Amino acid sequence: xxTNRSAPPAPPDAPLLPVGGDPPAEVGNxxxxxxxxxxxxxxxKGWRLIDFGELWRCRELLYYLALRDIKVRYKQTSLGAAxxxxxxxxxxxxxxxxxxxxxxxxxxxxxFAFAGLLPWMLFAEGVSAASGSVLANQHLVxxxxxxxxxxPLSASTVAVVDFLIASGVLVLLLAWFGVFPxxxxxxxxxxxxxxxxxxxxxxxxxxxxVVVVRDLRHAVPFVVQLGxxxxxxxxxxxxxxxxxxxxxxxxxxxxxxxxxxxxRSVLGEPLDLYSLAVSGTVAVLLLVVGCLYFRRVERIxxxxx
Amino acid sequence: xxTIQVENLSKLYLLGEHGRGTxxxxxxxxAVTGAxxxxxxxxxxxxxxxxxxxxxxxxxxNHLWALKDVSFAIEPGEMVGFIGRNGSGKSxxxxxxxxxxxxxxxxxxxxxxxxxxxxxxxxxxxxxTGRENVFLNGSILGMGRKEIARKFDEIVAFSEVEAFIDTxxxxxxxxxxxxxxxxxxxxxxxxxxxxxxxxxxGDGAFQRKCLEAMERIAGTGCTVLFVSHAMESVRHLCxxxxxxxxxxxxxxxxxxEVIHSYLTGSTAVTxxxxxxxxxxEWWDRQGNGQARVVGLDIAxxxxxxxxxxxxxxxxxxxxxxxxxxxxxxPCFGVLIHNDEGQTILxxxxxxxxxxxxxxxxxxxxxxxxxxLGLYPGHYRFxxxxxxxxxxxxxxxxxxxxxxxxxxxxxxDADRQIDPSDGVYWAPSAWRVC
Numbered sequence: 001x002x003t004n005r006s007a008p009p010a011p012p013d014a015p016l017l018p019v020g021g022d023p024p025a026e027v028g029n030x031x032x033x034x035x036x037x038x039x040x041x042x043x044x045k046g047w048r049l050i051d052f053g054e055l056w057r058c059r060e061l062l063y064y065l066a067l068r069d070i071k072v073r074y075k076q077t078s079l080g081a082a083x084x085x086x087x088x089x090x091x092x093x094x095x096x097x098x099x100x101x102x103x104x105x106x107x108x109x110x111x112f113a114f115a116g117l118l119p120w121m122l123f124a125e126g127v128s129a130a131s132g133s134v135l136a137n138q139h140l141v142x143x144x145x146x147x148x149x150x151x152p153l154s155a156s157t158v159a160v161v162d163f164l165i166a167s168g169v170l171v172l173l174l175a176w177f178g179v180f181p182x183x184x185x186x187x188x189x190x191x192x193x194x195x196x197x198x199x200x201x202x203x204x205x206x207x208x209x210v211v212v213v214r215d216l217r218h219a220v221p222f223v224v225q226l227g228x229x230x231x232x233x234x235x236x237x238x239x240x241x242x243x244x245x246x247x248x249x250x251x252x253x254x255x256x257x258x259x260x261x262x263x264r265s266v267l268g269e270p271l272d273l274y275s276l277a278v279s280g281t282v283a284v285l286l287l288v289v290g291c292l293y294f295r296r297v298e299r300i301x302x303x304x305x
Numbered sequence: 306x307x308t309i310q311v312e313n314l315s316k317l318y319l320l321g322e323h324g325r326g327t328x329x330x331x332x333x334x335x336a337v338t339g340a341x342x343x344x345x346x347x348x349x350x351x352x353x354x355x356x357x358x359x360x361x362x363x364x365x366x367n368h369l370w371a372l373k374d375v376s377f378a379i380e381p382g383e384m385v386g387f388i389g390r391n392g393s394g395k396s397x398x399x400x401x402x403x404x405x406x407x408x409x410x411x412x413x414x415x416x417x418x419x420x421x422x423x424x425x426x427x428x429x430x431x432x433x434t435g436r437e438n439v440f441l442n443g444s445i446l447g448m449g450r451k452e453i454a455r456k457f458d459e460i461v462a463f464s465e466v467e468a469f470i471d472t473x474x475x476x477x478x479x480x481x482x483x484x485x486x487x488x489x490x491x492x493x494x495x496x497x498x499x500x501x502x503x504x505x506x507g508d509g510a511f512q513r514k515c516l517e518a519m520e521r522i523a524g525t526g527c528t529v530l531f532v533s534h535a536m537e538s539v540r541h542l543c544x545x546x547x548x549x550x551x552x553x554x555x556x557x558x559x560x561x562e563v564i565h566s567y568l569t570g571s572t573a574v575t576x577x578x579x580x581x582x583x584x585x586e587w588w589d590r591q592g593n594g595q596a597r598v599v600g601l602d603i604a605x606x607x608x609x610x611x612x613x614x615x616x617x618x619x620x621x622x623x624x625x626x627x628x629x630x631x632x633x634x635p636c637f638g639v640l641i642h643n644d645e646g647q648t649i650l651x652x653x654x655x656x657x658x659x660x661x662x663x664x665x666x667x668x669x670x671x672x673x674x675x676x677l678g679l680y681p682g683h684y685r686f687x688x689x690x691x692x693x694x695x696x697x698x699x700x701x702x703x704x705x706x707x708x709x710x711x712x713x714x715x716x717d718a719d720r721q722i723d724p725s726d727g728v729y730w731a732p733s734a735w736r737v738c
Contacts, residue, residue, distance in 0.1 A: 036496055039419075041404060042412040061444040068430055068441055075432045075473075143427045144445050145404040145419075299407045302400065303318065 048295040054147050061146055065154035069129070070161055084162035085169050088117045107267060108177045115263040116233035118166055119192065123199045123231075123255045124224050126159035130203020131220050134211050134301060141301050148298040149291070152207040156200045163192070170266070182268030191262040191276075194283050198254035201287030208294040211305055227253070232260045251278035254286060306416065307378035308497060308528045309402065314411035316372040316397050316552075371397040372552045374411070381417075381496075384529040386539035386560060388567050389549035395532045398549065399423060399499050402530065417496025417528070420446055424501070426486030431475035435466060435485055438474055442489045456492045463518075464488035484511055491518040498522055501532045516542065536564050536644045537683040565589065568646035568685070569703050579685065579707045580612075584625075592700035595632060598688045600625035601639070601706050612707070615714035616722060616730055620677040622652070624670050624688050626700070631665040634693035639672065642704065644683045649728060678730035679710045681722060 055062075074080045092114045099109070133155035134141060134148065141148065174181065210216045230253050251257040257279025261271045372394045379385055387395045400406040402413055403421040428445040429438045439460055443453040453460075461467055464485040466477070474482055500519070519542060523529050533539050539546060539560060546563035548556030556563040561578055569589065577588055585599035605611050606619035614620060624637055638653035652672055654661070659670065686708065689701035713720040722730065 036417040039404070039415045040412060041401060041408065041415065043408055043410060060450045063450075064441045064444045068433060068437070071437065072430060072432045139424075140428050140445065142400075142405065143424045145421065146445065302406050 044299060046296075047292055050149065050291050050295065051147065055149065058147055058150060062150045062154055065150055066157040069154055069158050073158055081162075081165055084165040087162075088114060088121055088166050089169065091117055107179070111173050111177050111179060112263070112267070113233070114170060114173055115266045116231075116259055118163065118170055119195055119259045119262045120228065120231055120233040120255065121166070122159050122163040122192070123195050123259070124227065125162065126156045126196065126199030127203045127206065128221060128224055129155040129158050130200060131206035131210055132217065133203075134207045135217065135305070138305050141305055148301060149204065149294060152204045152294075153200065155207075156196070156203055159199065160196060174266070179267065181266055184265040184268055184271065187265040187271060188262060191258050191265060194280055195255065195258045195262070197287050198258065198279075198283035201283065201285075201290040202254075203290070204294045205286065205290035208290075208297050211301055212297055227255065231255045232263070247275075251275035252282055254279045254283040258283065308381045308383075308416050309377075309379040309530075310414040311375060311377050311402075312412050312414075314372055314375045314398070314401060314408050314413055315370060316394075316401065316406065317409040318369045318371050370552050372401070372408070372549075375549070375552075375554045376411075377547060377554065377557055379528060379530070381528055382523075382526045383545060384523050384531065384543045386543035386546040386563075387530065387532040387549065388534075388536070388539060388546055388564065392551075393549040394552040395549055396423070396501060397552075399501055399530065399532055403499055415497065418447065419497045419499060420490070420493040420495030421499040422446070422490045422493075422501065423499070425483050425490075429474055429482070429486060432473055434473055435461075435470040435477070439485070439489055442486065443493075446490060446493050447495070448493060460485075460488045460492050463491060463514075480511070487511075487515055487518075491515070491522070494522070494525065495527060497528045497530070499530045534645060536568070540564055565704060568642065579705055582705070584688065584702055584705050587702050587705040589703040589705075590701060591703070592690070592698045594700070595630050596626050596628045596635065596690045596699035598624060598626050598690060598700050598702050601686060601688045601702075603686070603706060603708055613709045613711055614677065615711045616678060616681060617676050617713055617717060617732070620674040622672045622674075622686075624672070624690075626668050626670075626690055628665050628668065628699075631663055632692065632699070633663050634661060635664055635699065636691045636693060636695060637661075637670045637672075638689050638691070640687040640689065641679070641708075642685045642687065643728075644685075649679065649684070676732055677710075678732075680724050680726075680728055680730060681710050681712050682724050684708045684710060 074083060077083065079086065092110055095113045095117075096110045099113075130152035133151040136155075137151050140146075140151070206216065206220055210220065230250065251274065257272070257275030257277075261276045263269075264271055375394075375398065387398065389395050397406065399421070400423070401408050402415065403419060403423065405421075405423075426438075426442060428442050430441065433441065436457075439457065440450070440453050444450065448456075461470055464481075464487075466481045466485050469477065469481065474485070477485070498519075516538065519529065519531075523542070529542075531539065531543060543560050545558065546556070546560040546567075547554060548563045548567050556566050577586075579587075583599075584601050585597065590598075600623070602621075602623040602625075603611060603614075604621040604623070605614060606621065608621060622639055624639065626637070628635075636653055636655050637659070638651065640648050641650040641652070642648050652674065654670060654672070657672060661668070661670070684707070685704040686706040687701065687703050688705070690699040691697065692699065712718075712722050
């Protein structure tokens with residue numbers, strides 16, 4: 001018998017007998033278990049590619065997440081979606097003032113710069129938004145179950161929407177300067193798709209890396225800024241400005257070849273097949289590698305985030 | 306076939322940031338070299354994490370098994386409460402069952418669509434309107450667009466925020482926010498609903514509404530897993546409870562029994578209910594048997610037996626005992642515990658100046674507490690009798706009676722009292738001086 005001077009003894013905190021999974025006394029009548037989905041949850045390991053079936057089943061969630069990101073972006077701003085137009089225009093004006101000497105005689109520099117800035121912003125903003133998306137949605141990652149890939153995917157749509165809006169300005173600029181695109185314009189949509197592929201791929205890769213190595217969170221924005229100068233946005237194609245070597249290696253930056261060729265297709269010039277091939281391959285590789293790495297580490301997101 | 310079959314489920318976490326020792330104790334040179342090599346090691350260690358974040362050779366002292374070898378099966382239509390103190394692994398278990406976290410070992414097989422409610426308003430965005438958030442939150446919870454559209458009016462009616470449905474939710478009061486969020490979840494109809502502590506929010510009226518909604522969901526044959534600190538809601542809703550302690554399953558059975566073992570830390574063996582079982586027959590008691598508490602009457606000032614009492618009213622307790630042999634000056638007492646098993650009051654006859662003298666046979670003692678200040682909530686009583694020198698327990702009946710405390714009544718009814726603000730109220734006189 002336990003004794004205690006001031007109060008009845010506290011109950012002993014002895015280890016309890018382990019109680020197994022005894023079946024309950026009563027069982028209700030649940031819904032028929034014939035056609036319900038069965039899910040086995042256990043530790044997984046190794047590399048996995050995308051589960052397209054799961055993504056397809058969750059397409060409506062992707063839609064609502066994307067809608068959220070798009071709506072929230074310009075809420076309570078007076079200009080609203082006009083910001084998608086103002087930003088590239090402002091950069092274009094700044095560069096037009098300082099860099100007109102880089103212009104070729106046959107193309108107005110403003111148009112030249114805008115046709116480069118527009119796809120660059122699609123790429124850069126897509127990467128920035130997607131790379132921070134998993135961290136920004138911590139509460140969802142730790143509290144809800146859904147394919148994590150939806151986060152960088154939905155974040156990227158913001159850049160695509162901005163791009164579509166600003167494309168209207170490109171059309172107006174073309175008309176203003178009286179430049180009529182040639183038949184090469186038919187390649188533009190495919191080049192945009194390639195750019196989206198590169199930006200989503202890099203974004204997915206970075207969004208997972210940023211969770212694992214937080215330091216990258218600080219590195220991503222300024223590396224993206226530097227990227228502006230490795231990409232033929234505001235200056236001439238590399239072969240005319242820098243060396244032959246640069247022209248050989250720069251297309252490894254997927255934005256390089258895709259943006260250069262996007263502008264060529266818009267301004268009615270022949271495509272540069274070398275840079276297109278290299279950059280296109282890099283873009284596809286980025287998407288595959290990004291997804292592979294993301295899928296490998298997404299299982300530990302809620303543990304380490 | 307069970308809806309949920311859990312076999313040896315375990316989850317390992319590493320303590321600290323990758324389990325490095327305390328930096329303060331290291332010599333200076335180690336700190337300097339560590340500053341250079343540390344980030345590099347951390348970087349490479351993280352880029353290629355092992356399975357479930359486990360580095361190649363984890364040190365055992367960094368290990369925390371948040372869940373260890375947990376096994377159970379839940380049949381279709383069951384409502385099961387999960388109880389345990391903070392850090393006992395309840396939330397980890399639910400996160401594994403909802404597919405948010407991967408287990409380190411073991412397996413769970415789940416048959417049916419799972420709706421999880423680990424938090425009220427998961428994914429609610431403050432900038433979006435109520436309407437937009439209903440669709441976003443609904444799709445996060447697993448509802449399709451058409452399904453949400455069909456139930457939209459019902460959801461809004463349940464939440465009582467019709468007038469503000471097109472206002473950004475950042476303008477909502479916290480009550481409105483919670484109501485809207487719960488309304489979405491209440492209209493999910495999954496095969497399995499997993500709920501974590503959501504009833505801890507909102508005012509009393511809305512909490513009741515939530516409980517009703519959960520009962521309605523349970524009535525449809527849905528399997529419900531419910532985690533809560535509020536024993537009363539678990540007791541009310543669930544017939545079966547599972548008790549986790551330090552990541553291990555230590556109790557699984559009828560709710561009353563498991564809750565009792567949780568509150569007392571003892572092993573449960575019965576299904577007696579404190580509302581109906583006579584104190585004299587209560588199973589969980591300790592003492593040398595020289596006396597036995599055979600009754601505990603809980604009454605108000607007028608001596609009427611009560612189950613509920615407004616705060617600030619008089620409590621009259623009558624303890625009936627039978628002494629099998631004479632005892633000189635025994636001490637009588639009653640412990641009052643809150644819903645989580647903590648002892649709030651220790652009433653004893655010696656504090657009240659009772660000198661009972663030599664006692665034998667049947668005895669009743671009465672204790673009166675003027676203006677009982679227990680905050681609104683559920684309480685349990687444990688009467689006891691000790692020898693006069695308090696060295697030996699004659700009888701101690703653990704948690705054998707219930708009392709629910711209510712808010713102020715009568716002339717004081719307009720006084721506000723919120724259970725989250727305190728534990729015990731005392732009358733106080735105020736003046737300007």
